[in-house]
Amino acid sequence: MTNPPAATTAATAGGPLTRDRLGELVQARDITTIMLGVPDLMGRLKGKTFDAPHFLTRLEAGAEMCSYILATDAHMTPLNGFRLTGWHDGYGDLTAVPDLTTTRRLTYLPHTALILADAHHHNGTPIEIAPRQMLRRQIDHLADLGWQPHVGIESEFLLYRGSPHRIHHNGYRTLIPVSPHNLDYALDHPPALTAFLHDLQHALHQADAPVEAIKTEGAPGQIEVTWPHGDPMRACDTYTIHKHAVRAIAARHRMTPTFMAAPETGIGSGLHFHVSLWRENKPAFRMAVGADLPDVLQQSIAGLLDALPEMAPLYAPYPNSYKRYTPHSFAPVNYTWGYDNRTCAIRLAGRREHTRLEIRLAGADANPYLTLAAILAAIFHGITKQPALPHPCAGDAYETSTLPRAVPRTLEDALPDFFEGPLATHAFSPSVVHHYTHTARTEINAHHTQVTDLDRARGFLHA
Structure with a gap:
């Protein structure tokens, strides 16, 4: 990017x-x-x-x-x-x-x-819990300090054969991906997948949402789409239109996409945000080779690591979201940062004027507006409160001995810090926190009462 x-x-x-x-x-x-x-x-x-x-x-x-x-x-x-x-x-x-x-x-x-x-x-005031309004408020907060965020989004999703009706009728079992093998970085896709990707790229270009690149990913049937950096609201609008287009075009090809974070055991799809700050049309994260990190870059990283643990329900909103966070999956399991290190939650990527932060926490199921609102709120927190910056992780963050804060194991684990902690309420408002806490509790309660295939597999003959 x-x-x-x-x-x-x-x-x-x-x-x-x-x-x-x-x-x-x-x-x-x-x-x-x-x-x-x-x-x-x-x-x-x-x-x-x-x-x-x-x-x-x-x-x-x-x-x-x-x-x-x-x-x-x-x-x-x-x-x-x-x-x-x-x-x-x-x-x-x-x-x-x-x-x-x-x-x-x-x-x-x-x-x-x-x-x-x-x-x-009806009185003309924006509804503060609306996702676009939540993001706009955080953009405005940074603008008040003289900063303009530039954002690029990296989307992953999986594509399966068959219509949504057929897959639903089969109880979401015997899912058949459009490609049976790992096609990561492949340039020789099956004809049906090539046709789908061509139609998607063309449709997004015509919809004023031109992609930067499309590639197949590591899981069978997994696709990654990236867009150029730019205005943060436009980035989220583009991604939202992309999801709408993917579903419509896939249906034409008798395929079904899923944006679940963990659609199958051992398979995860992410939604990564590449973020930089600019001032007066100049990149504030610009870093000369061998030089120290600029102050605002250090503050941004520190803010992300300090605040994002208390905002997890905004970027990991479902119980399934947390099944993506497994060791050596390329999804983070703790709040760490590192130089070009994909085992960390925050990856410092790029060089010179292209230096940026890749925030790797959100899964494909995340709402882009809410996720980016949380990211920008955390950066604002870092700039204004200046929490201490931990040392970077130089190796395998899954095996680090520094005992960083762990990513919550479940939505239920994540909720108390969001609802009771001060950071989310200060960044947004009590009404916003109440609204999304209620949404999360509804999801938790729905899962608590459902008997799953795993329940039957482990207990049907053995209880």
């Missing part, structure tokens, strides 16, 4: 759509449908599709949507106990306010444009 990104202009085939250009395409009936989407708690797009000419007449007003889209579990089950909305107030509406800078064409859907929206109360 490189820093900074290459420019993308509206003149290119994959450039953003201006309001005027959108109007022209609608008038020509080249765009007949406009999707308005709000990222939900899981990072998925929720919203409505509109007849394009009608939507242009209400572009400024946006649309009303039931506020429960920010108060459900992954199955869209309404959850009581949230302060934002619930049965106690009849699940009223929120206002989805279009962010016109996100307007783009989705060529993988017929004659369709997408606009992302921010969730607002």
Whole structure:
């Protein structure tokens, strides 16, 4: 990954759509449908599709949507106990306010444009627990100090043969990956996989989300996609559109993707964030060969190591998320940092003006907005509070003898530090912490009451 990104202009085939250009395409009936989407708690797009000419007449007003889209579990089950909305107030509406800078064409859907929206109360104020708003607040905090974060995202997911309906009907058993072997860094993919990757790359380019690179990964059927560094909100918007595109394009190819952190025993998929700070268009992490780390880089690393342990439910939101954290899996098991060291949670990567921090904690199931909000909040904490910086890990962080703080083993283990500790509440607000604590407890309770295949395998004949 490189820093900074290459420019993308509206003149290119994959450039953003201006309001005027959108109007022209609608008038020509080249765009007949406009999707308005709000990222939900899981990072998925929720919203409505509109007849394009009608939507242009209400572009400024946006649309009303039931506020429960920010108060459900992954199955869209309404959850009581949230302060934002619930049965106690009849699940009223929120206002989805279009962010016109996100307007783009989705060529993988017929004659369709997408606009992302921010969730607002009826009085016009942003809803603070909405993922985009949580990230925007942390970007603003760093801007108040004169820092601009640049972010690149590295996504992993697995791709299986068969439709989602078929896989669900089979109880998620006998999963068949699109490639049966380890194809890490391979350039000779099976034809079906080559066709899928070609369609995905083309669709993302046309959607103003051009990739930096695509490669196959170590697990059978595993794919990695990276994007150039750039604006943090745009990076998360791009990733969200990528997930939407992956699912739609895979369905066309009779395939099904999963973004689970640990979809099978021994297999994990990550969501890595490459972050640097800039000031006055200059990279603040720039490091000459043999020189000491710049102060702000040291402070950023220290802040990440000090604060991220108390924010785990934001980047590891499900019980399954924690099954990815296993030794020698390339997922971290403790909060360490090191120079170009992929066994650490924080990897100092790149050289000179490309120096950056790779935060390797989040799994593929993480909400990008919440994860990056936690990362930037931790960096802000490091700059303003300046906790001590531990020594770097020079070898195998899985076997280190320095006894660093361990990554929580379960979501249940992670929750007390998030809910009761001061850092998350200070970085966000009591309301935000309450909202995401309630979400996590719902997931924990759901798993506590389910009888699993492992329960039966270990106990059916032996209890």
